Amino acid sequence: MTTKRLFLSKKDDFDTQISKSLSWILRHGAHKLQLPIDSEGFIDLVAVISSESLQGKCTLEDIQRIVKNNDKQRFTIRRNCFTNKLEIRANQGHSIQTVTSLELIPIKPDFKSDIIHGTYHRFWPKIKEIGLSRMNRVHIHFTTAIPKGKEHVISGMRNNCGIYIYIDFPKAFESGLQFFMSSNKVILSPGNDNGIIEPKYFLKIIDVKTAAAMAVVYDIFRPTLNDEQVENSDSAGKNMSK
Template sequence: MSHRHKVIALSKLMAYVLLHRPDEFGLVLNEDGFVSLKELQQAIAEEAGWSHVRLSHITEAAYTSDRERFEVKDDRIRHSLPREIRYEPTSPPRILYHGTRHRTYPHILERGLDPMGRQYVHLTTAPDLAMRIGRRRDPNPVLLEIQAQRAFENGIIFYEANPLIYLADHIPQSYIIGPPISKVLPEKKLPEKRRLEKREEMPLERELPGSVLLNLRMEPLHREAKEKTWKDHSRRNRRRQRQV
């Protein structure tokens, strides 16, 4: 396949994603139909046969399309056909899913889920799709289970972006179920040298009344005799001469 045919094939795939089924690729368009160029590139590169696609390929297909299919604005892209997207509040499924980065997991357990640079928190109906989206930020994301229906009954507003993805402004931590923090962020083992140093830094035990503790770090009570120097021998000889 020539380079030109590859660009045309990529352009058709981009049109399908942006115009028809962004949810199949884990994407959410904003109310103007735009999505991040980087997110589009990541979503397409995840597909079989498209792992070679880079950001430069996306922009080339967008700018060289004969039908002027796309509109690029700053770091975002949308299909050129006019669309008005409105996300209306809706009742969500009982359970939704979210894939997050390891380093943000402790924050989520304390304060809940926030958009983190996006307009909404993205939640999916399927765990595998949540993990696919999460891998765009972490190669091994943490899968969270969201008790969406219970949250909705307690006043949390959800929006249906498409059949596979729901949105929310914020999810409190009380509706989030995830693995134990010890499994996600296990404590790092200290090297043997560092463990010995920490052991040496431990304070001495306090002596109790009526007990005697041996302090092995103290200087010995009896020092070894020093070797006699030439001065010592000279003094001894002078003492002997006086006695004679």
């Protein structure tokens, strides 16, 4: 069987390498590895350790330590009350479409925290045009805070993002978009029917390096001017240049 190659850095320590392998198996690779996964995302832990990706590389104790110490609390281990077997899941980030019953709390209209998506400048032109996409995943990920330096870890956002996109939650909610909070406090949204959150629901965009509002640079929030407004604007500009 050919499985997806995991891009592990030689600089990663043992626990980080195993954590990355776990993330791929539990979020994306279960079906490729022929591992039964339930609607809540749980897989038999012994089967995971014995899978092609992890066989001979780690022990049960290794997995339990990694799950306990994971800085973003990406995983949950439970004991199945019917089989008495240990099971493990990723708390979010799945592309496996049959995982539909994660423990998600719907966010209500009175939610007061910021909803922020972190991304990179190379993705901004497409995001500006079509919005945020869940791609092949089940949800788009957000946080309620931003990292305070590169050593500060926040679930739901990488600490080296170049752009922060703030969502206008009242407007998005009023339009029917749904948002949820996961068990490790990541904000998740499936987007619209096409898996998109359109730019009209962006409240502000911040360049991380300069802390400047990128709306000024990219003009995505400036209203379209009619011919009369354009003419008046041109006249004003000419008068100022005299």
